[in-house]
Amino acid sequence: MIKAILWDMDGTLAESESLHLKTLIAALARHGVEAGEEMHPLVFGKTGREVHALCRERFGLTVDFADWSMFRARTYLENAPALVPRPGALEVYRAAKAAGITQAIVSNASRMLLEANLRALGIEEPSLVSISVNDVRNGKPSPEPYERAAWLLRLTPEEVIAVEDSPTGARAAIAAHMRVLAWPSDDEGAALFPREAQVVRSPRELAEALGLDPAAL
The missing domain is CATH 3.40.50.1000 (HAD superfamily/HAD-like)
Structure with a gap:
C-alpha cells in the first residue's frame, strides 16, 4: 500500500527546465561565453554547484559560486511567476x-x-x-x-x-x-x-x- x-x-x-537553462545561458553570456541548447544534456539533473564546477572546467571561468548562483537565482526568480x-x-x-x-x-x-x-x-x-x-x-x-x-x-x-x-x-x-x-x-x-x-x-x-x-x- x-x-x-x-x-x-x-x-x-x-x-522549469527551460528556465534553468535560460539562467545558465545568461550567466555564461555575462562572462563572455556563448552557449545554447547544447548545454541541457550536460547539466540535466545536476545540482547548482555541480553545474558551476562543470562550467568552470569546461570554459575556464574564474567566477566564484556565490556570485554565479546569485545571478542565476535573480534571473530565475524574475521569471518564476510565469512557470x-x-x-x-x-x-x-x-x-x-x-x-x-x-x-x-x-x-x-x-x-x-x-x-x-x-x-x-x-x-x-x-x-x-x-x-x-x-x-x-x-x-x-x-x-x-x-x-x-x-x-x-x-x-x-x-x-x-x-x-x-x-x-x-x-x-x-x-x-x-x-x-x-x-x-x-x-x-x-x-x-x-x-x-x-x-x-x-x-x-x-x-x-x-x-x-x-x-x-x-
Whole structure:
C-alpha cells in the first residue's frame, strides 16, 4: 500500500527546465561565453554547484559560486511567476490528494527556487514536506534527499513511491530503496533510466501506476 508519493519538482511537476537553462545561458553570456541548447544534456539533473564546477572546467571561468548562483537565482526568480505545470502533473497531484495519499517534494534545487516553484504552481501548504538541496549534505544522486523525506514523513522506503523525470533523481530514490516511477519527457530519455525504474509515458499511465482512478483526472 502506497502511503506517500515523493515528487521531483523541476521537469516532473513544473515545466522549469527551460528556465534553468535560460539562467545558465545568461550567466555564461555575462562572462563572455556563448552557449545554447547544447548545454541541457550536460547539466540535466545536476545540482547548482555541480553545474558551476562543470562550467568552470569546461570554459575556464574564474567566477566564484556565490556570485554565479546569485545571478542565476535573480534571473530565475524574475521569471518564476510565469512557470506552468507539466501537462497532466497537477491533475495527478490533486487526484492523489483527493484520495488521501500524503505527498512531498524532493528537489535538487535550492530552497529559494523550490519555494518559487511551489508558489507558481499554487501548491504551497503549511504541512507540505519539501526537501531542497539546502536541507541535505549531498543532493541527488545521493539517496539522502529521499531518505530525509521518508524520515520526516515517518515512513519506511517500502511505504513510499518516487516520481522522477531524470535518471539522476531515479538513481537517488533507488539507492534509498524506494520504488520509482520514471516519467521522461520523450522516448529517448526513457532509455537512460535504470532498469529498476518503472517507465510511464503519460499522466494516465502515471495515475494508474499510483493506484489512482484515471477517470479522476
